[in-house]
Amino acid sequence: MKLITSRDNPLYKELKHLASSSQARRKAGRTLLDGVHLCQAYLQHAGKPSLCLVSEGSQHHPEVEPILEKCEQQHGRCIVLPDALYQHLSQVENGIGLLFVIDTPQVAIPYKITESSVLLDNLQDPGNLGSILRSAAAAGIKNVFCSKGTVFAWSPKVLRAGMGAHFLLNIFENADLAFLLESARIPILATSSHATTRIYDADLTQPVGWLLGHEGQGVSDELLALATQQVAIPHYGAIESLNVAASAAVCFFEQVRQREG
Template identity: 30%
Template sequence: MAALMYNVSRGCVILREHCLLLRGYNQIFVDSRRYARALRRRPVSVLYPNGERETRIKSNEPANKSNHEKLLRDSVIKTDKRVGGKYTKEKITEAVVNKKYSSRVYVDESAHTTKDKLCGLRFEKAPAGDNRLAHVASVGHSRAFRDKEGKVLLEGRRLICDALAAGASPQMIFFSSLERLQELPLDKLQQAKLIKVKYEDMKTWSDLVTPQGVIAIFSKPDASRLAFPKDARLQSVPLFLICDNMRDAGNIGTILRCAAAAGCDRVLLTKGCVDAWEPKVLRAAMGAHFRLPVFPNLDWDDISNHLPTDVTVHVADTFNSFPKNPASEANPKPENGSSDEYTESDSDVESDDELLLPRVKHQVYYERWAQKNAALVIGGETHGLSMEALRLAEKTEGRRLFVPMAAGVQSLNSAMAASILLFEGRRQLLLLGNRKKRSQKRQI
């Protein structure tokens, strides 16, 4: 009895009928079905009381291959519909015939079908505890890591599409669903590694409150090698923007977006500026990095190499420095004294430091200043314009442009001042170009 109960409890042997046990003159009937109900799998064999053994399943193949084949066909069709493909009888037959009919092959082939429907692209599913998303976060938050690895992080469909259209090289694409991946140009992702991750994991490492479901790692783009949109380049004007020692990421991104809208030829960033590839800058710029050349981390000697030889460099004065008599004062002293370190001294005795200060004349922004090639320098709100910027403006006979403001207002935000001056410069350059065209027509 003990041996029989042991076999029943272990699930190795199942009694088919009632077992009759004799103990003295009493007969005890044991119903084996109550023990069989505890089993959670199909019986593999049956042992009769006389020692005969019957095997229920003789092979590992399904008992009914036709039913299994039907299920497999249905799975191929459902998978094909899910990825947006159009299945054919030939594809289904090929997927079904080349099978060893087992559940393991059935599951694997469904996964391969999903990959093949995405223009031949193969992707992998990130396992639990995958630390590649942590690597993505390091690229996004550390400037030193970006410079060392030569990589940048782009998040969102629109930004990634702009980068791919400009010819940037993708390395890794993280996506939360196949729908998010299909929104990208799949023909340009042949060399990238595609990794499917859970949306919850993406929320952990994303900078956004509501992630868009796709994050990409690109090789750091070189502005001299990118292919910018032709419509943007055809509408550009010979206007150059120089960001001088700007530390606010939001301001830099807004200025880049404004420069792209105003049709600037290029944007130059000095070494004191925030990194142009910081995630906050990228979000604020709205794809401006891939619509016009942006050259970051430049010395002032390098900046001169990126400008035409006949350029005139102007500087933006964001303070309320409207002179009382602009016609008589070439370099007036502001009323509020916010920029008096760059103006002429009222005293008769001038120190050696004051003699070395650049002399840049003030001018209202709506007067004519953008002629031929013009460059505009925007300084940071904390440190203002550097001495190198003022010396370059003095050397090229540029002007110190200011925007008249109402009394009591001390200064303008750097991004707001840049937008006013850039669009005014564009207006003046386009007006000059129209005059030249009319004069050429008259001569003909």
């Protein structure tokens, strides 16, 4: 493994820029996986990273050593950094010092939706997006379509919240949701607190597309008009609505319940 000790090293400067700038990550088509769990998940489901980075203090950690060994077996490029330099790349406090640099998948958006999918309209919060991806993967949904205004799915915060779900999904960014809704071959269900049909009364034994919207504004009126059906999640108390990630989990696992039952 190569040791980098200078903050003026060109590669280190490039990595620091990548770690601190969303624009740089998008432009480079690369992102960072921070921590043992994400790196393990990537090796298991996606393969070899572009670059493996480890802090000096963590290179002999019992959870890190097998990952480094596997990267080296696959002829991966591994770099050791002094702890002080490493900390400028990581956004995790008091974590185990391991980072992967990976290429973000560039997947062509299909023309038609034919299997259960999630369509996200202008979702803003990284934690919400990561949670939705995690729930979708756990519910057996494979495709997630993100509108142009939705937060970058491969940002470090979304990746941490997704806990490895990214590597089990096809994530399509900058998707034209209106076009996809108009050409969909399956029913599209939109969540709305004003709907009269309960989620539990909808037929979810068939493939459906789940249309979920902005945390405050919900799904846009334009897209709501294109949905096959609007459904509501009944709840008690004075709370107006559920968090979008919680709503998504209820919807996905009601579909699982109906299909299993």
